[in-house]
Amino acid sequence: MSEKEIKSLEEIFEKRIANDEKIEPKDWMPEKYRQTHIRQISQHAHSEIVGMLPEANWITRAPSLRRKVALLAKIQDEGGHGLYLYSAAETLGISRDEMYEQLHSGAAKYSSIFNYPAITWADMGAVGWLVDGAAIINQVALMGTSYGPYSRAMIRICKEESFHQRQGYEILLTLCNGTPEQKAMAQDALNRWWWPSLMMFGPKDAESPNTEQSVKWKLKRKTNDELRQQFIDQTVPQANILGLTIPDPALKWNEARKHYDFGEIDWNEFWQVVKGHGPCNKQRLDARRTAWEKGTWVRDAAMAYAEKQEMKLEKAV
Amino acid sequence: MNESLIQYIFGIADNALILGQRLGELCGHGPTLETDIAGTNIALDLLGQTRSYYQYVAQLQGGVATEDTVAFLRLERDYKNVLLVEQPNTDFAYVMARQFLFDQFHLLLLEKLQFSQDETLAAIAKKSIKEVSYHVRFSSDWVRRLGDGTDESHERIQEAICHLWQFTEELFEMTQADSEMVVQGIGVDVSQLKKAYHQNVSEVLSEATLKTPVLEFFQKGGKTGRHSEHMGYILTDLQYMQRTFPNMTW
Numbered sequence: 397m398s399e400k401e402i403k404s405l406e407e408i409f410e411k412r413i414a415n416d417e418k419i420e421p422k423d424w425m426p427e428k429y430r431q432t433h434i435r436q437i438s439q440h441a442h443s444e445i446v447g448m449l450p451e452a453n454w455i456t457r458a459p460s461l462r463r464k465v466a467l468l469a470k471i472q473d474e475g476g477h478g479l480y481l482y483s484a485a486e487t488l489g490i491s492r493d494e495m496y497e498q499l500h501s502g503a504a505k506y507s508s509i510f511n512y513p514a515i516t517w518a519d520m521g522a523v524g525w526l527v528d529g530a531a532i533i534n535q536v537a538l539m540g541t542s543y544g545p546y547s548r549a550m551i552r553i554c555k556e557e558s559f560h561q562r563q564g565y566e567i568l569l570t571l572c573n574g575t576p577e578q579k580a581m582a583q584d585a586l587n588r589w590w591w592p593s594l595m596m597f598g599p600k601d602a603e604s605p606n607t608e609q610s611v612k613w614k615l616k617r618k619t620n621d622e623l624r625q626q627f628i629d630q631t632v633p634q635a636n637i638l639g640l641t642i643p644d645p646a647l648k649w650n651e652a653r654k655h656y657d658f659g660e661i662d663w664n665e666f667w668q669v670v671k672g673h674g675p676c677n678k679q680r681l682d683a684r685r686t687a688w689e690k691g692t693w694v695r696d697a698a699m700a701y702a703e704k705q706e707m708k709l710e711k712a713v
Numbered sequence: 714m715n716e717s718l719i720q721y722i723f724g725i726a727d728n729a730l731i732l733g734q735r736l737g738e739l740c741g742h743g744p745t746l747e748t749d750i751a752g753t754n755i756a757l758d759l760l761g762q763t764r765s766y767y768q769y770v771a772q773l774q775g776g777v778a779t780e781d782t783v784a785f786l787r788l789e790r791d792y793k794n795v796l797l798v799e800q801p802n803t804d805f806a807y808v809m810a811r812q813f814l815f816d817q818f819h820l821l822l823l824e825k826l827q828f829s830q831d832e833t834l835a836a837i838a839k840k841s842i843k844e845v846s847y848h849v850r851f852s853s854d855w856v857r858r859l860g861d862g863t864d865e866s867h868e869r870i871q872e873a874i875c876h877l878w879q880f881t882e883e884l885f886e887m888t889q890a891d892s893e894m895v896v897q898g899i900g901v902d903v904s905q906l907k908k909a910y911h912q913n914v915s916e917v918l919s920e921a922t923l924k925t926p927v928l929e930f931f932q933k934g935g936k937t938g939r940h941s942e943h944m945g946y947i948l949t950d951l952q953y954m955q956r957t958f959p960n961m962t963w
Contacts, residue, residue: 445741445746448740448741448749449741452740452741452742455737455738455740456734456737456738456947456950456951457950457951457953457954458954459954459955459958459961459963460781460785460963461760461763461764461767461780461781461784462764463963464737464760465757465760465761465764468737468740468753468756468757468760469757471740471741471753472740472750472753472754472757475741475746475749475750475753476750478746479746479747479750482746517954517963567963570962570963571963573962574961574962574963575958575961577958577961578958578961683741683742686742687741687742687743687744688744690744690804690805691743691744691745691805692744693863693865693866693869694744694745694748694805694859694866695744695745696862696863696865696866697858697859697862697863697865697866698858698862699862700862700863700866701857701858701859701861701862704861
């Protein structure tokens, strides 16, 4: 294809996106669009499956049967989200095994929030309320993204995530209506998860690269800072209902801006965790790698069995 | 309060609880995402069944009893699950072998229990049959896959089946509560299920190119509350919150 032809294809492509048309797997797309989407969708899928780990840590210890069942169902949903996000990424010409390899080698990232430990039962509430809450804000924006399979996955995922968020909030509400010990457990969880949740929206706009391109492709419909502000504005009243204190002395309603002002995020901590030195980075990656390596003989057996069955069928025909 | 009926229900429901708990340990660590999700699904089914049984027990016990006091606040000796379900998740072969050896029994049991004179038990059994039929299919398929897969998988699943076989005889043990409930038309005579069980199990094993073990000595005790060393650890996790923070609502 000549450069001129590519240029005209690119123009048609950009026009389609501007017209709110969806790009589908078989459509022509610029290589950069493909690579950017593989990166983002696979990162999103990895976040779902690594995100299963901190919560799975509490399945055997959940305090009631109802909570145990709800937690299992939630983690199962996350596995399901991982599945259709991997499938969405596969439509762009990468295999799931390749994506796993990138995760295990550290080449692909996943959401840093899962590198924090889930150490009390209240963390199951805080993760649902804050982490899923922050994820929803990011994901709602992505429902209108330009790549069809990703957009459709987001629509489905958002429905389930908002259920998870309510479930998390309800866990904390129960604790806050409970004994002083339970309420202290809830406050401690909020203290630990608040700032990492704010970090989920990424660096400040001034330090966030690639934004312009992502806005054009509708991978980004609002900036990091806008989404973070939306999350804070929405979450503060919910914390008030719980009777919990957000661990930020600078947090204050600004009547002129009609938004909450808030304190400075510890960006050193943010980069420390992103670069692999958070409390659980090694533990999470090791768990994924171990599951994969220990499962090799099982996957090999399944392949060998399938091949044998196919040969039997061929012989029979 | 019908103590024999309660003991009888423990003999069924505790299997579902403890196996569900064991499967819960694996969540997020499966060999593929699909098996991970399926394992969680089976755990969910089993714990759902557990809740139905325990809610019934709580109703029979009356007073302050709830499904959670039944699930979390008993002493080890008062859990009546078979030894098979408390065996550890040694590897995927052990997990599937344990599941397979239990599922095959579980389905036969429920197929009879659905005709119990006790309407609640009959209803729970009827509802659970659908779920457990799927469990049987899932675990039998994996036994076939591993048995007739690679040399390594064949060896591993054969070893797991041989090791776990010693716990199968207990499935057909009749406790006192079992006998009393059989007389009342409520319970199932599990000793009568042995033949069908061995036939069904051997059929799958042979399709999987595996040998059905022949054993002289078997282990039992769980049904009367004498458990393996594993059980204490299972209960430590299971009861942790309820024991550390007693009398609270979660």
